[in-house]
Amino acid sequence: MNLSDSRVLDADVATVWAALLNKDVLQTCVPGCKDMTGNPDDGFDATVVQKVGPVKATFKGTVILSEMKEPSSLTLTGEGKGGAAGFAKGGADVRLEPQGDQTILHYDVEAKVGGKLAQLGSRIIDGFAKKMADQFFDNFQQKPVSGEVEGRTLLVQFLREDLHMTGTHVGCDTSQCGACQVHVNGQPVKACTMFAIEADGAEVGTIEGQANADGSLNVIQQAFQDHHGLQCGFCTPGMVMTAAALLKENPTPTEAEVRSYLKGNICRCTGYHNIVKAIMAASGQDVGAIAAE
Numbered sequence: 610m611n612l613s614d615s616r617v618l619d620a621d622v623a624t625v626w627a628a629l630l631n632k633d634v635l636q637t638c639v640p641g642c643k644d645m646t647g648n649p650d651d652g653f654d655a656t657v658v659q660k661v662g663p664v665k666a667t668f669k670g671t672v673i674l675s676e677m678k679e680p681s682s683l684t685l686t687g688e689g690k691g692g693a694a695g696f697a698k699g700g701a702d703v704r705l706e707p708q709g710d711q712t713i714l715h716y717d718v719e720a721k722v723g724g725k726l727a728q729l730g731s732r733i734i735d736g737f738a739k740k741m742a743d744q745f746f747d748n749f750q751q752k753p754v755s756g757e758v759e760g761r762t763l764l765v766q767f768l769r770e771d772l773h774m775t776g777t778h779v780g781c782d783t784s785q786c787g788a789c790q791v792h793v794n795g796q797p798v799k800a801c802t803m804f805a806i807e808a809d810g811a812e813v814g815t816i817e818g819q820a821n822a823d824g825s826l827n828v829i830q831q832a833f834q835d836h837h838g839l840q841c842g843f844c845t846p847g848m849v850m851t852a853a854a855l856l857k858e859n860p861t862p863t864e865a866e867v868r869s870y871l872k873g874n875i876c877r878c879t880g881y882h883n884i885v886k887a888i889m890a891a892s893g894q895d896v897g898a899i900a901a902e
């Protein structure tokens with residue numbers, strides 16, 4: 610199956626090129642990607658869970674970047690083995706074309722499957738390949754951004770007012786409440802305490818990037834829902850971003866450690882108990898012993 614399309618990205622070519630080579634960006638863009646390691650020179654190892662028609666499989670495979678002509682074109686090639694389900698492989702030739710401050714990303718995708726998957730018929734396979742490619746480039750279109758800001762613009766203002774990413778909330782504007790929590794180069798930061806220009810060239814993670822690549826809730830968001838860790842929801846994006854930073858630093862925190870880490874986040878509704886419970890559940894711990902309060 611072959612597929613060609615293009616997307617306009619709100620960033621210059623250099624920014625888009627850097628994003629194409631960034632493992633964390635690729636991991637959040639590949640639909641169903643659970644894990645990715647490696648680097649652009651040696652390639653990336655990835656684990657992807659996907660359902661093709663009635664067949665659900667975990668594919669383990671590699672993504673290689675080749676034919677790199679910085680910053681204008683490269684080829685992404687992936688091959689995954691899904692055990693008894695068979696295999697899937699595909700490639701995308703990507704070209705970047707500058708258009709003012711923006712970039713037009715052109716792609717030509719080719720996909721093949723084998724084994725049991727190949728018996729599903731070309732209509733299902735073609736539909737699956739198109740869905741994967743569309744989701745990947747839809748996700749990627751949201752990633753690299755650039756813009757001009759005045760020196761006095763706060764990061765939280767840039768996110769909300771310039772980029773219209775309103776998932777990051779403003780509760781106090783004075784670094785008290787944590788509603789504006791984001792990640793800057795992997796570190797938790799209150800976006801009302803930082804100027805946008807200080808994030809020039811940095812990787813900024815917001816609540817919009819927390820969902821799984823297929824749009825479903827990630828494990829922390831799901832735990833907040835399952836354990837009633839939110840009421841009005843105003844503090845929730847900041848809580849989720851703080852929780853993600855905590856679990857990255859400390860994958861199985863104690864209740865006391867969770868409460869301590871949350872000291873910069875204020876919630877006016879829940880009484881915190883279910884938030885703590887949700888974060889511990891997201892870490893895979895049994896929360897049955899944590900009594901309701």
Ligand code: FES
Pocket residue numbers: 778779780781782783784785786787788789790799800801802
């Ligand atoms: S808005 Fe940033 S800490 Fe409250």
Ligand code: FES
Pocket residue numbers: 838839840841842843844845875876877878879
């Ligand atoms: S859920 Fe309402 S402020 Fe926390």
